[in-house]
Amino acid sequence: MGMLNKAVIHLQTLRQNALAVKAGLKDGARFNAVVKANAYGHGDVECANALYDVADSFSVALAEEGVRLRRAGVDKPILVLVEPFISDAPLFARYNLTASVSSMKTLGVLNAAARERNAVVSVHIKVNTGMNRLGADIDGAEALAANIGRFKHLKLEGIYSHFAAPEEKAVLFAQRDAFLLAYNRVKLYNKDIIAHISASGGYLAGEHFDMCRVGILLYGYSPFYSDRVRVEPVMSVKAPVVAVRPLKAGERLLYGAEPLKKDCTASVFRYGYADGLPRKKSGALLNNRCMDLSAAEGAFEEIDVLENLEEKARECGTITYELLCGAANRCERVYIR
Incomplete structure (x- = not known):
């Protein structure tokens, strides 16, 4: 399976x-x-x-x-x-x-x-x-x-x-x-x-x-900005959304969360820090990751956790190399030829 x-x-x-x-x-x-x-x-x-x-x-x-x-x-x-x-x-x-x-x-x-x-x-x-x-x-x-x-x-x-x-x-x-x-x-x-x-x-x-x-x-990533060559990301990591929750201002989401400052919709998806990416909140995440689950603002069917990877790396205080090496730890790899 x-x-x-x-x-x-x-x-x-x-x-x-x-x-x-x-x-x-x-x-x-x-x-x-x-x-x-x-x-x-x-x-x-x-x-x-x-x-x-x-x-x-x-x-x-x-x-x-x-x-x-x-x-x-x-x-x-x-x-x-x-x-x-x-x-x-x-x-x-x-x-x-x-x-x-x-x-x-x-x-x-x-x-x-x-x-x-x-x-x-x-x-x-x-x-x-x-x-x-x-x-x-x-x-x-x-x-x-x-x-x-x-x-x-x-x-x-x-x-x-x-x-x-x-x-x-x-x-x-x-x-x-x-x-x-x-x-x-x-x-x-x-x-x-x-x-x-x-x-x-x-x-x-x-x-x-x-x-x-x-x-x-x-x-598909560069160690620093250069126009010498143009490359495109090779891998995406798709995680399914397992729950979509409408939340009110003042409610909490995930561990140790501060109360939400506004009403929002949260998509809880099946990717946590045990799957490879850091626990720290970045991008559209609402709060830090749990071990097996995360939540993002908005209503989705699935999340590409590598979207805007360079920005995520900066927010996590690391580099794309580190995030790529671990991102697919608990994934089925599908090769498109």
Whole structure:
């Protein structure tokens, strides 16, 4: 039996967004489609299959996400963005996943796992250029490249970093300059190395290098205002209204509510904070969400909880990425092809 709430994912819109992004890439840069976190809540296998003939490669966060794509038949390169844990290393060799590396220890662990299967694992050196999250420093990146020849079951394929604030030019330029320094040192060990630093924000800023890892733009949202590319939301989440109540000024609605200041009609619908979106009142909501129910002003048959998502994100003090990742937690996903 299907769930009452439905997440409707328009795969043609996803493809149109991807094609628009790809058309804007400069100088033959490759298009890497980011489908981590279950494709930002949209369904990773379905989205990867829909993008298969558009994307040059894919990115995920975790090895198990890459394994799921491989088992579903996705055979294009898959870059795993989080450096492998020791227990993950055999998965990279078995499923031909590309690893992010920033330490000699990781090189050794991956090489040992690949040797057991007589395989070769491709690696991309992750460089910390100022975000201070993950990655080797510039000297460390060069040392990794210089030593990788010792590991016969590894192939140096790429070098990358990540912009912390691509909308802020001074920050972007500082990180780009640091990345260029690392790149120029590392490419001495592989002149054909793939260099990439941009996700959607860097793409909009025009920093395309050899590849862009595009995520949020695929799903119809922008990290900041830009007219570089036009995209449309891919997913709507429809929740049925289960009660419509005429209420008088002075009455209360839901938990701990202040008395209503005016007469109104309230539609109670089957979506609460356990379904993924925050409890906090936003948009047309009347009061905060309950765990399984919410109420909006007006008389409706169903509510699209992702309508005006950017405005909802601002009101909730968060970003569209977070809301998308959780919005379809308790939904039946319906794919429109």
